[in-house]
Amino acid sequence: MSIFLIFLLVLVSKPVIAQEADTRSEIRELREKLERLERKLADDEAMREKKTADERAALTEKVKKDVMSEVSAKGQSYFSKLIDQTKIGAYGSMRYGTSNLDDLHNTFTFRRFVMTMDSPIYERLKAYMELEFERFTSLELDKKLTRTSGGGLTSEVALEGTAKSEISMEQVWMQYDIADWLKFRGGAVLVPLGRFNINHDDNHWDLPRRSLVDKGTPVLPTTAAWPELGAGFLGDIPIGNTGKLSYQAYVMNGVTLNSEVEQIGQTRAGDTTKLAYEVKLQPSRGTFSDDVKKGKAIGTRWAYSPWLGDEIGASLYWGRYTPDFLPSKPVFSFAIDGKKTLGPFEIEGQYVNTQWSGVRGVARGLAQRAISSSSEAEIGDVETEVEFELANLASRKQGYWVDFRYRFWPEFLSNTILGTHFANPQLIATLRAEQVWFSGLLNSIAFTSGELTDFRTENRLLNRLTLGLTYRPVPLVALQLAYEYTRTNRGKSLSSVTNFLPARDGEYFQNAVLMGLAFGF
Amino acid sequence: MLEKSLRLLCLVSGLVYPLLAIAQEGIFLKEPEAPKAVFSDATSFDRKEIRSTEELREKIRQRMGKTKTSLWEESYVTFIAKKGDTVLGYAVIVEEIGKHRPITFVVGVGSDRKIKDAALMVYREAYGGEVRDRRFLQQYKGKQLTDPLLPFRDIQNISGATLSVEAIGRGSKKALALVEVVFFEKAERQ
Numbered sequence: 200m201s202i203f204l205i206f207l208l209v210l211v212s213k214p215v216i217a218q219e220a221d222t223r224s225e226i227r228e229l230r231e232k233l234e235r236l237e238r239k240l241a242d243d244e245a246m247r248e249k250k251t252a253d254e255r256a257a258l259t260e261k262v263k264k265d266v267m268s269e270v271s272a273k274g275q276s277y278f279s280k281l282i283d284q285t286k287i288g289a290y291g292s293m294r295y296g297t298s299n300l301d302d303l304h305n306t307f308t309f310r311r312f313v314m315t316m317d318s319p320i321y322e323r324l325k326a327y328m329e330l331e332f333e334r335f336t337s338l339e340l341d342k343k344l345t346r347t348s349g350g351g352l353t354s355e356v357a358l359e360g361t362a363k364s365e366i367s368m369e370q371v372w373m374q375y376d377i378a379d380w381l382k383f384r385g386g387a388v389l390v391p392l393g394r395f396n397i398n399h400d401d402n403h404w405d406l407p408r409r410s411l412v413d414k415g416t417p418v419l420p421t422t423a424a425w426p427e428l429g430a431g432f433l434g435d436i437p438i439g440n441t442g443k444l445s446y447q448a449y450v451m452n453g454v455t456l457n458s459e460v461e462q463i464g465q466t467r468a469g470d471t472t473k474l475a476y477e478v479k480l481q482p483s484r485g486t487f488s489d490d491v492k493k494g495k496a497i498g499t500r501w502a503y504s505p506w507l508g509d510e511i512g513a514s515l516y517w518g519r520y521t522p523d524f525l526p527s528k529p530v531f532s533f534a535i536d537g538k539k540t541l542g543p544f545e546i547e548g549q550y551v552n553t554q555w556s557g558v559r560g561v562a563r564g565l566a567q568r569a570i571s572s573s574s575e576a577e578i579g580d581v582e583t584e585v586e587f588e589l590a591n592l593a594s595r596k597q598g599y600w601v602d603f604r605y606r607f608w609p610e611f612l613s614n615t616i617l618g619t620h621f622a623n624p625q626l627i628a629t630l631r632a633e634q635v636w637f638s639g640l641l642n643s644i645a646f647t648s649g650e651l652t653d654f655r656t657e658n659r660l661l662n663r664l665t666l667g668l669t670y671r672p673v674p675l676v677a678l679q680l681a682y683e684y685t686r687t688n689r690g691k692s693l694s695s696v697t698n699f700l701p702a703r704d705g706e707y708f709q710n711a712v713l714m715g716l717a718f719g720f
Numbered sequence: 721m722l723e724k725s726l727r728l729l730c731l732v733s734g735l736v737y738p739l740l741a742i743a744q745e746g747i748f749l750k751e752p753e754a755p756k757a758v759f760s761d762a763t764s765f766d767r768k769e770i771r772s773t774e775e776l777r778e779k780i781r782q783r784m785g786k787t788k789t790s791l792w793e794e795s796y797v798t799f800i801a802k803k804g805d806t807v808l809g810y811a812v813i814v815e816e817i818g819k820h821r822p823i824t825f826v827v828g829v830g831s832d833r834k835i836k837d838a839a840l841m842v843y844r845e846a847y848g849g850e851v852r853d854r855r856f857l858q859q860y861k862g863k864q865l866t867d868p869l870l871p872f873r874d875i876q877n878i879s880g881a882t883l884s885v886e887a888i889g890r891g892s893k894k895a896l897a898l899v900e901v902v903f904f905e906k907a908e909r910q
Contacts, residue, residue: 286820286846317846322746327846398880441855507855507876540876606872622786623870623886674871674882 285318290675290719292401294408298711300693302701309334310401310715313369323376329369331424336361368487369424378434384449385430387487391447391500392516393534393549396423400719405629405669407679407715410549410600411661415697416635418551418596420454420516420530421482422698427451427496428487441506446499452485453496453518454530456561456589459483471582480565481590482520482530482555494519494527500534508540520555525564528557548601558592558641562654565589566646573645589644591698594656598635604628621672629681631665637696661687661696679715684708748852749826749841751797755811757839758828759801762808766800770902783865783897787890790817796898801828809836810903812895816887818845823887827860827895833904835863835892848881851888860888865896 291312297305311333319325339359347353372386389397395413409415413423429451436444458478465473485496496518504510513535520530536549565587566572575584605628612618612626637659645653667681685700686708687693693702693709700709749757755765770776772793780789799811809830815822821844828836838860840852850856859875869889871877877885 284821284844288820319746319844319846325846403880435850437853443853443855507853507859507878538879543872622788623868623873625872674886 281318281320285316288315288317288720289313290315290400290402290717292407292715292717294713294715296407296711296713298700298709300700300702300706300709302703303709309336313400320373324373325376326371326373328371329424331365331367331369333363333365333367334361335364335366338364338366368426370426380434380436382433383430384433387426387428388431388449388451390425390427390451390498390516391449392419392425392498392514392532393500393551394502394510394512394536394538394547395549396425397447397500399424402675402677402717402719404717405602405604405627405677405679406631406665406667406681407713407717408665408681408683410631411633411635411663411697412549412551412598412600415663415699416596416598416661417698418553418598418635420520420532420553421484425454425484427453427485427498429495438503443504445502445504448499449497451496451498451518452487452490453492453494454482454520455485455491456480456521456525457483457486457491471577471580473582473584475584475586477586477588479588479590482592491522492519492527493523494529509538511535511537521561521564524568526557526560528555528561530555543606545604545606546601547604548599550597550599552595552597554595555592558589558594558639558656559651559654561592562589562641562644562646563651565644566651567649569646570649571647589641592641593637594639596635596637596640598633598661600631600633603630617670617672624673625669625671627669627671629665629667629669631663631667633661633663633665635661635696637661640696642695659688659691659696661685661693675719677715677717679713679717681713681715683711683713685711746844747842749839751813751841754813754826754839754841755799755801755828758811758826758837759799759808762801762803764802765811766802768798768800770796770798770898772796776898776901779901780894780897783900784890784893787869787893789890789894790887791815791822798898798902800903807831810899812898813841814891814895814898816891816894818843818848818884818887821845823851823884823891825888825891827892829896829899833864833896833900835860835896837861838888838892843884845884848878848884850878850881851884856885857888860892863892863896865893865900869893 292310294308294310311331313329313331315329317327341357343355345353368387370387372384372388375383391397412418429449431449433447438444458480461477463475498516500512500514502510502512516532519527521528532553534551538547569587573586607626618624639656640659642655642657663685665681665683670678687696689707690705691707692704693700693706772795777792793815797813801808801811809828811826811828813826815824824842825840827838830836838857843849843852863869868874869892871882871885
């Protein structure tokens with residue numbers, strides 16, 4: 200029985216065991232399938248994530264690139280626009296002159312070359328610059344610090360340059376055009392005293408030398424072109440149908456007594472070798488750095504033009520001219536100028552009156568500070584001398600220039616070399632009359648131990664008459680020919696009342712013939 | 721006190737702002753305003769753009785005589801100014817180089833072949849902006865193609881702006897020549 204039961208159990212269990220094995224196998228397969236699916240899902244997920252990350256990175260890169268290219272394109276267009284809009288111009292002039300003065304040779308003179316640049320920074324905002332090279336050829340500076348053989352250090356400074364050369368910033372300003380009648384200008388601006396200083400380009404004028412009042416003496420507190428660092432307003436106000444009122448008004452550092460050191464090395468026959476330092480204090484344009492005085496200067500010009508071609512202007516300048524180490528004294532200038540056009544005739548002129556207050560007090564102040572006007576010592580064969588002097592000061596200087604011009608063009612010249620290539624060539628005949636009066640012109644000062652021992656002044660007169668003929672093929676080019684006669688008080692020297700004539704003692708007049716070339720572009 | 725000050729400030733701003741807004745440096749007239757500036761009595765304007773072909777340039781060049789233009793535009797925007805059905809004249813927008821940059825202006829030419837008026841649209845130079853003044857531009861009224869339109873000849877110069885004055889003269893001649901070729905001669909041929 201039990202054997203039968205076991206047999207039966209075996210018979211029954213056999214398929215059960217086989218079924219169980221199948222189920223296990225199925226389960227295993229299913230599990231493997233599931234695991235594969237899970238792996239696939241995970242792989243897919245990873246792929247998807249990777250793809251998304253890649254896409255995101257690519258998108259970010261694209262956006263970055265787009266932004267960069269846009270920025271760079273914008274930047275480039277801004278700069279190219281700025282460069283396109285920035286214009287460089289220039290004006291220049293040279294002259295050939297002869298003179299009867301013994302120390303003035305017949306010579307070519309490179310008067311100046313001025314580079315101009317203007318740029319409209321933005322709507323209503325613009326900048327302008329003028330850089331002048333006057334009689335300039337070269338300038339070279341060499342500095343060395345080396346070991347001295349046998350011990351010690353050697354410092355060497357060598358300066359090479361050409362005589363009377365000057366590099367000067369004539370104008371650098373920025374202007375905000377708020378309205379026609381209100382424009383703000385700040386920077387190195389031309390002082391609006393008289394009409395010449397604000398309109399001084401050589402190629403605008405028909406004579407090859409600037410006026411005595413503005414340059415050759417000058418009556419202006421310092422020579423034109425005269426810029427000062429400051430800020431102010433200018434504008435034009437229409438009056439009626441044809442009239443216009445123009446103004447300029449600035450606060451500036453202002454003209455000041457500045458030192459000019461002249462170093463002289465001189466060998467003398469039968470005498471010691473002389474080494475001299477001449478420190479000359481004279482009015483010059485104010486500093487573009489820290490002002491040397493507390494007070495600021497003001498300058499303003501108002502001009503009324505009733506109609507085109509005619510104008511009358513009045514201007515003034517006031518400000519302290521002494522540096523802080525000297526007593527505070529002001530300089531006051533006023534000018535009246537104008538222009539009248541009558542067909543081909545023009546009359547243009549300017550009168551300037553400048554008063555330097557307290558010149559004697561300034562001399563006394565200098566004496567107290569500098570102690571001695573002249574100090575000298577002799578060591579061996581070398582005599583060393585240091586001198587202090589005040590120059591170009593007068594209690595009052597006043598003067599005028601007036602130009603009478605006649606513009607014409609004979610038709611027969613149109614078919615010659617002078618006219619054939621040009622649309623509107625011009626000949627301009629000019630007669631200029633000038634006079635300058637000096638009251639209390641400082642002649643010489645001396646001081647010892649801080650006390651003023653000598654203070655000499657004189658009254659002088661300077662006259663000049665110029666007759667010129669100018670040929671202008673185009674408005675910006677002038678070929679000039681002029682004769683000028685300059686004269687001061689009989690027996691006196693022209694050199695003490697001008698800054699350009701090296702006249703000897705007693706040379707009181709000059710005859711000169713000048714040929715000039717002025718151009719602009 | 722503060723309220724009073726603010727009121728005063730508002731009042732002053734209100735008075736000053738319109739004065740500031742009147743004047744605009746650089747751009748003085750936009751294209752749609754240009755014909756009205758030279759034909760104030762016109763009631764309608766027909767805009768016509770004329771392509772500047774070599775043939776047209778040659779014809780203009782011949783009519784300008786010794787005066788040489790400083791630039792040739794790619795095309796000319798012109799307007800036929802009418803009052804009702806009557807043609808009053810033609811307005812032409814032209815450009816000429818002043819010293820360094822082009823000056824854009826509109827010239828109105830009446831049916832009598834004479835300049836009716838001129839007005840500055842865009843001035844780009846740093847100096848010489850006085851050519852925009854009415855007192856200067858009114859000199860061109862009545863001028864025709866045979867006139868020199870030159871400073872120191874038949875046009876009063878502006879000191880320091882001679883190149884801009886010459887540019888306005890050249891542009892005016894170019895406008896006169898263009899109107900002659902495009903409108904008057906064409907009408908005569910028809």
